[in-house]
Amino acid sequence: MSLIETFQLALKNILGSKMRTFLTMLGIIIGVCAVIVIVGLGNGMQGYIESQFEDMGTDSLTVMIMGRGSSRSVSDEEMYEMVADNSDLLKQISPTVTMTGILKIGSDSITTTSMTGVSEDYFSMKDYTVAQGRGLQCTDMENRKKVCVIGQYLNMAYYGGSAVGQTLKIGGTTFTIVGVLAQQSSDLEEGGTDDCVYLPYTTASRLNYTGTISSYTITVQDKDQVSEAKSLVESELYEIFEDDDAYTVTSMAEMLDTMNEMVNVIIYILAAIAAISLVVGGIGIMNIMLVSVTERTREIGIRKALGARESVIMRQFVIEAATTSSMGGILGILLGYGLSSVATMVIARVMPDTPITVSPSLLAVLVAFGVSTGIGIVFGYIPAKKAANLNPIDALHYD
Incomplete structure (x- = not known):
């Protein structure tokens, strides 16, 4: 058969x-x-x-500087120099300063908005698009200007879509809105991705009364070299502090894995x-x-x-x-x-x-x-x- x-x-x-x-x-x-x-x-x-x-960037490193007591720290100029000296691996850098305090728009006090001090390169690092006005510029950093770029939620909810040129207050300090980011998430909601304010990191650092900046975002030239870039940054920081506990370097790609x-x-x-x-x-x-x-x-x-x-x-x-x-x-x-x-x-x-x-x-x-x-x-x-x-x-x- x-x-x-x-x-x-x-x-x-x-x-x-x-x-x-x-x-x-x-x-x-x-x-x-x-x-x-x-x-x-x-x-x-x-x-x-x-x-x-x-969305957070798998080609980026997050660097947190705790320092070694009061004896040694690292300045933003030194961090920029580190990236420039290793341009074969590292691409861009932006200090990130998280703001505290209450955001005021007119008579409204808002506590859900994320407020962050960043450099002029931050938006290109995160692939954010400025839909209205302009982004932050180098002169804003150098002169510690009181300007900001806001998310689409604040633009639509409080300014009727015409926020550029108007003002808001952070901790009692008045900022002029120079740009509005394109919508990032599918829904505009309070506390969401589009509920944000970005200002020059130098201005944010002064308002926070911090002598040094403790957080940086660094992008790499090639996603396949993230681990190598992380080791490089850790090695450079170790030469400065001679202490592994003085800093942490986190890779988004490794977190994803x-x-x-x-x-x-x-x-x-x-x-x-x-x-x-x-x-x-x-x-x-x-x-x-x-x-x-x-x-x-x-x-x-x-x-x-x-x-x-x-x-x-x-x-x-x-x-x-x-x-x-x-x-x-x-x-x-x-x-x-x-x-x-x-x-x-x-x-x-x-x-x-x-x-x-x-x-x-x-x-x-x-x-x-x-x-x-x-x-x-x-x-x-x-x-x-x-x-x-x-x-x-x-x-x-x-x-």
């Missing part, structure tokens, strides 16, 4: 008892579906995390738990194939009496088990894609600000199908072996 004929006979036997076959495949269907949805959710979470880190590793571990654990149902499905297939061997004992006896070899009998039952599990795998894949689409719509409705797309990968689908087929072969071996080893005389007398 050829392989095609064996497969056709297997399909005939499977379809001859549709309900029993479906119940046998149920464990495989659920297992494959669960694995695909979980892996798809993991892919969606990774995509969302990567998009969030892209760490987050992805954590997500992968969680997804692998959940997928492994879901895959337990595949084993349960395999046990169900083995059980039903043992029943099938018992039901078809006389058939097996007749075939062996007519000269069918043990290998042919064994192949027949293994193919039948593998076909059953493969069909369950296909149904599980289809159901998994359907549930993934439903899950994406549910997430979009429940968490509109968290665009996570449940997207199963091709590799996950291929692995799930391969495992489901393998389960059928493995768990179908014992019933097939039992069928092949039947004594034809005893089989013919079986009632």
Whole structure:
């Protein structure tokens, strides 16, 4: 009997008892579906995390200077010189000074707005676009000018879209608005990405009464050289302070890798738990194939009496088990894609600000199908072996 004929006979036997076959495949269907949805959710979470880190800049380093008591510190001029001397790795630098105090626009006092002192290069480093007016300039830094650039939320909520040329107050000091950034997030909301004010870092430093600047953002020439650039900055700072505790250098790319590793571990654990149902499905297939061997004992006896070899009998039952599990795998894949689409719509409705797309990968689908087929072969071996080893005389007398 050829392989095609064996497969056709297997399909005939499977379809001859549709309900029993479906119940046998149920464990495989659920297992494959669960694995695909979980892996798809993991892919969606990774995509969302990567998009969030892209907004913060995966090509950037964040440097925090704690200093070494009052004996040694580092000036912004020295930090700029460090970047200039290592231009093969480092691209741009901006001091960042977080402002405290209350923002006042007219008679309104606002506490949710982020207020940050930055350099003239900060907007290009973060890929921010100035939609109205101008950005911060070098002369603003040198002369400690009281000017600022605001986010689109403040522009629309408090100035009716015409903020350039108007004023606001930070800690009692009046600033003139010289520019408005283009909208960054999909929704303009209080406390969001577009609820922000940027002013010259030199001005912010003076208003904060800080003698030195303790935070810097540095971009690198090539994303693939982030680790090398981080080591360089750490080495330069160590030469200044001779103390590892005097500074910290954080890489957004390394943070992203760490987050992805954590997500992968969680997804692998959940997928492994879901895959337990595949084993349960395999046990169900083995059980039903043992029943099938018992039901078809006389058939097996007749075939062996007519000269069918043990290998042919064994192949027949293994193919039948593998076909059953493969069909369950296909149904599980289809159901998994359907549930993934439903899950994406549910997430979009429940968490509109968290665009996570449940997207199963091709590799996950291929692995799930391969495992489901393998389960059928493995768990179908014992019933097939039992069928092949039947004594034809005893089989013919079986009632």
